[in-house]
Amino acid sequence: MSTKALQDSIIRDIGLAPEGHLKIDWVRAHMPVLNRIREQFEAEQPFKGLKVTISLHLEAKTAYLAKVVQAGGAEVTITGSNPLSTQDDVCAALVEDGIKVYAKYNPDPEEYKQLLIKALETKPDLIIDDGGDLISILHSERPDLRAQVRGGAEETTTGILRLKAMEKENKLEFPMVAVNDAFCKYLFDNRYGTGQSVWDGINRTTNLVVAGKTVVVVGYGWCGKGVAMRAKGLGANVVVTEIDAIKGVEAYMDGFTVLPMSEAAKVGDFFVTVTGNKDVIRGEHFDVMKDGAILSNAGHFDVEVNKPELESRSSSVRTVRRNIEEYRLVDGRSIYVLAEGRLVNLAAGDGHPAEIMDMTFALQAMSLKYVNEQYEQLGKHVIAVPYELDEQVARVKLESLGIHIDELSDEQKSYLDSWQEH
Numbered sequence: 001m002s003t004k005a006l007q008d009s010i011i012r013d014i015g016l017a018p019e020g021h022l023k024i025d026w027v028r029a030h031m032p033v034l035n036r037i038r039e040q041f042e043a044e045q046p047f048k049g050l051k052v053t054i055s056l057h058l059e060a061k062t063a064y065l066a067k068v069v070q071a072g073g074a075e076v077t078i079t080g081s082n083p084l085s086t087q088d089d090v091c092a093a094l095v096e097d098g099i100k101v102y103a104k105y106n107p108d109p110e111e112y113k114q115l116l117i118k119a120l121e122t123k124p125d126l127i128i129d130d131g132g133d134l135i136s137i138l139h140s141e142r143p144d145l146r147a148q149v150r151g152g153a154e155e156t157t158t159g160i161l162r163l164k165a166m167e168k169e170n171k172l173e174f175p176m177v178a179v180n181d182a183f184c185k186y187l188f189d190n191r192y193g194t195g196q197s198v199w200d201g202i203n204r205t206t207n208l209v210v211a212g213k214t215v216v217v218v219g220y221g222w223c224g225k226g227v228a229m230r231a232k233g234l235g236a237n238v239v240v241t242e243i244d245a246i247k248g249v250e251a252y253m254d255g256f257t258v259l260p261m262s263e264a265a266k267v268g269d270f271f272v273t274v275t276g277n278k279d280v281i282r283g284e285h286f287d288v289m290k291d292g293a294i295l296s297n298a299g300h301f302d303v304e305v306n307k308p309e310l311e312s313r314s315s316s317v318r319t320v321r322r323n324i325e326e327y328r329l330v331d332g333r334s335i336y337v338l339a340e341g342r343l344v345n346l347a348a349g350d351g352h353p354a355e356i357m358d359m360t361f362a363l364q365a366m367s368l369k370y371v372n373e374q375y376e377q378l379g380k381h382v383i384a385v386p387y388e389l390d391e392q393v394a395r396v397k398l399e400s401l402g403i404h405i406d407e408l409s410d411e412q413k414s415y416l417d418s419w420q421e422h
Contacts, residue, residue: 009101010115012088020093023060024067031061031358032400033393034068037365041072046369048073053124055116055134056155057085057346058103061354063094065128065361069368070099074126079103079119081130081155082300083112084339084347113137120145126368127152129176131300132159139171151175151371151378153364157190157221158276158300163382175378177367179360182385184393186222189360193352194345195226198272198298199234201349205323205338206294211235216268218261219275220247223298227272228256239264241280265289272344273297273304283309291333296344305341323348362393 006014028035041047052069056062058080070076078094080086080103091101100122102115116133125148129135132154138146151174154160160180166172179185203210215231216239217224228238228251240251241261252258259267265285269292273280276299283306297304311317314327323339339347351357366389371378398405408416 005095005098005100009091009095010104010118011091011095011101012104014092014095016089017092017096018089020060020063020087020089020091021096023087023090024063024093027060027354027357028064030354031064031361033358033362033396034064034365036396036400037362038068038071041068041365041369045073046372047126050125050372051075051077051122052126052128052368053119053122053134054078054128055081055119056128056130057081057343057351058091058101059085059087059346059351060090061351061357061361063090065364066094066099067097068361068365069128070097072365072369075122076100077102077119077122077124079115080112081133082342082346083107083109084342085351117142123148125150126372128155128364128368129153129159130155132162135159135163135166135176139166139173146173149174150375151177153177153179153367153371154382155360155364156180156300157223160382161276167380167382170380172380172382175371175375175381175383177371177383177385179363179367179385182363183390184359184363184397185385189352189356190222191226191229193226193356193360194223194274194298195228195230196356197345197349197352198227198296199230201344201347202270202272202294202296202338205321205344205348206336208294210270213237213269214239214267215270215272216241216261216264217256218264218271218273218280218304219299220244220251221274223274225254227274227298228254231270231272232256236270239267261285262288268293271295271305273299275299275304278303279306279309280304282306283313286310286313286329286335289333289335292336294336294338295341296338297341298343298345300343302341305337307337307341310335310337359393359397362396363389366393 052074066078077100086103086105088105102118160178215236217228218241231238239257242248266288315330316328320326325337327335338344
């Protein structure tokens with residue numbers, strides 16, 4: 001065990017490490033793409049002499065990404081991106097492996113923020129962020145810690161929205177790669193990963209049947225598509241709410257009922273918010289919900305369900321089961337909120353399947369390498385993942401599955417490149 005990493009870290013209990021190692025070993029066995037990249041990094045040492053700070057949901061799959069970056073020569077520091085998704089045994093295992101960790105399960109808001117700052121006080125050269133908290137701190141409260149930052153990569157929709165707002169106002173001080181917008185992220189992670197892990201979190205938490213119930217999916221982006229698809233597979237009647245007319249038509253043609261939230265609120269048994277916006281379920285919606293309605297969120301921050309407005313309508317709030325809070329309204333109805341309105345798939349589950357995060361974290365690792373090599377030319381912008389990296393990850397994934405695809409002949413390439421051939 002690294003004595004220095006232990007001395008520098010802030011974690012719950014180093015004695016939990018054995019269980020954390022077992023978790024990391026399990027996901028490593030199911031992440032062939034990341035394993036291939038680890039071999040490449042070990043040989044090339046792309047991050048030799050550099051410091052990398054990571055803020056992601058700190059569970060086993062994230063831990064293995066940190067170990068892959070470490071294998072590339074980096075001095076790695078990691079912190080959580082959500083108070084309820086951090087797993088203390090995984091934190092302990094990483095410390096034993098020489099990675100600095102500043103994270104605990106369920107710290108209070110002030111301690112959580114201080115853990116983020118401690119991770120940044122290592123003065124990183126490169127950053128991986130999830131939701132934009134690290135970048136926000138570096139550009140507001142602690143600009144003194146960003147002097148040597150070359151750039152980084154952002155994991156999720158919410159973070160990219162914040163980055164683009166900063167870029168628009170000319171406030172972004174270094175390049176950030178929008179990993180969430182890569183094909184191998186949103187087509188698979190957002191759709192299949194979120195779709196499966198959200199229902200894993202809901203089902204293990206509530207232990208209630210989904211078949212025959214009405215599920216309201218709030219937002220029909222790639223995450224919403226996945227949640228709706230899996231709800232349908234579980235036998236639910238699915239209602240979609242949207243603000244985008246094109247996505248509304250798409251949801252309709254995918255076979256779902258499309259309603260405004262004012263109407264959907266009256267019929268839903270389960271609600272899942274996946275918008276990245278605030279107050280998408282609020283006071284007037286609580287007023288018309290069924291007794292026993294169950295609310296959950298799969299967006300990054302716990303602002304999609306307006307809990308203060310729900311609490312103001314309640315005569316009591318109590319925890320009735322782990323990760324389930326009952327809000328007893330003054331008229332006698334009960335509304336249940338899962339995982340405090342935080343990401344239900346991580347706060348009440350283990351997050352996306354390992355095979356899905358294999359592709360996403362491969363993109364993170366390759367994007368970090370790309371930024372380190374190109375940061376001087378990239379400027380202070382939000383950067384798309386180069387298609388070549390996207391395609392490389394997909395090819396390695398297919399190889400790991402034993403799947404082969406066709407290739408164009410030279411004649412076919414010539415035909416596609418020509419406007420004169422018929």
